[in-house]
Amino acid sequence: DTGVSQDPRHKITKRGQNVTFRCDPISEHNRLYWYRQTLGQGPEFLTYFQNEAQLEKSRLLSNRFSAERPKGSFSTLEIQRTEQGDSAMYLCASSRSGTSNEQFFGPGTRLTVL
Amino acid sequence: DAKTTQPNSMESNEEEPVHLPCNHSTISGTDYIHWYRQLPSQGPEYVIHGLTSNVNNRMASLAIAEDRKSSTLILHRATLRDAAVYYCIHTNSGNTPLVFGKGTRLSVIA
Numbered sequence: 001d002t003g004v005s006q007d008p009r010h011k012i013t014k015r016g017q018n019v020t021f022r023c024d025p026i027s028e029h030n031r032l033y034w035y036r037q038t039l040g041q042g043p044e045f046l047t048y049f050q051n052e053a054q055l056e057k058s059r060l061l062s063n064r065f066s067a068e069r070p071k072g073s074f075s076t077l078e079i080q081r082t083e084q085g086d087s088a089m090y091l092c093a094s095s096r097s098g099t100s101n102e103q104f105f106g107p108g109t110r111l112t113v114l
Numbered sequence: 115d116a117k118t119t120q121p122n123s124m125e126s127n128e129e130e131p132v133h134l135p136c137n138h139s140t141i142s143g144t145d146y147i148h149w150y151r152q153l154p155s156q157g158p159e160y161v162i163h164g165l166t167s168n169v170n171n172r173m174a175s176l177a178i179a180e181d182r183k184s185s186t187l188i189l190h191r192a193t194l195r196d197a198a199v200y201y202c203i204h205t206n207s208g209n210t211p212l213v214f215g216k217g218t219r220l221s222v223i224a
Contacts, residue, residue: 004157035211035212035214042199042215043214048211093157101208102160104160106157
C-alpha cells in the first residue's frame with residue numbers, strides 16, 4: 001500500500017501525559033499537512049510542511065503542540081501535557097507541490113484523553 | 115471560517131443519481147473547486163476537482179456553474195458504499211491548507 005499511513009490508529013492517555021503520533025506520506029509528495037477533527041465537524045488545519053520546513057501553523061496549535069519533519073520524509077506530532085479538549089481525530093495528508101492541491105489523507109489517529 | 119455552503123444532509127435511493135450542491139460565492143478566479151468525501155471512521159478521500167469546465171472521473175462528475183459561484187457533485191448511481199460526508203472546498207493551486215466546512219451527510223437507502 002503506497003498511501004499515507006499513520007501510527008498509532010488509536011491512543012488512550014491520561015490527562016497530563018505526552019503523546020506522539022507519526023505520519024508517513026506518499027513517498028513522492030513534498031508537502032505534508034496535519035489536521036484535527038472533532039465529532040460532527042470537518043477537519044481543521046493545524047500545520048504543514050514543505051520538505052523539512054514548517055511553513056504555517058494555525059492559531060489552533062497551542063504551545064503544547066509541536067510538529068517535526070526531519071529529512072522531509074515522515075512527520076511527528078507531539079502533544080505535551082494533554083488535556084481532555086485534545087481528544088480528537090488527528091489526520092495527516094500529503095500532496096505534491098505544483099499540482100491542483102489534491103491532498104491524500106491517512107486513516108487518522110484517534111486520541112482519547114481521560 | 116468555511117467558505118462554502120452545503121446542505122447538512124441528503125438522502126438517496128440506491129441505484130439512483132445523486133446531485134450534491136455547493137455554493138462558493140467568494141471563490142477567486144484562480145481557485146480550484148475540490149470535492150472530498152469521508153466514510154465512517156476513515157480519513158477524507160479525494161473525489162474530484164475542477165476549475166471552469168465540467169469534469170468526469172471514475173468516481174463522479176463535477177458540474178461547475180458558468181459564474182463559478184456554485185457547483186454540483188453528481189454520483190450517477192448511488193450505492194450503499196457512497197454513504198459518507200461530502201465536502202466541497204475551493205482552494206488555490208499554491209498547495210495551501212484546505213478549509214473544510216461541515217459538509218453534506220449523504221444517506222443511501224437500499
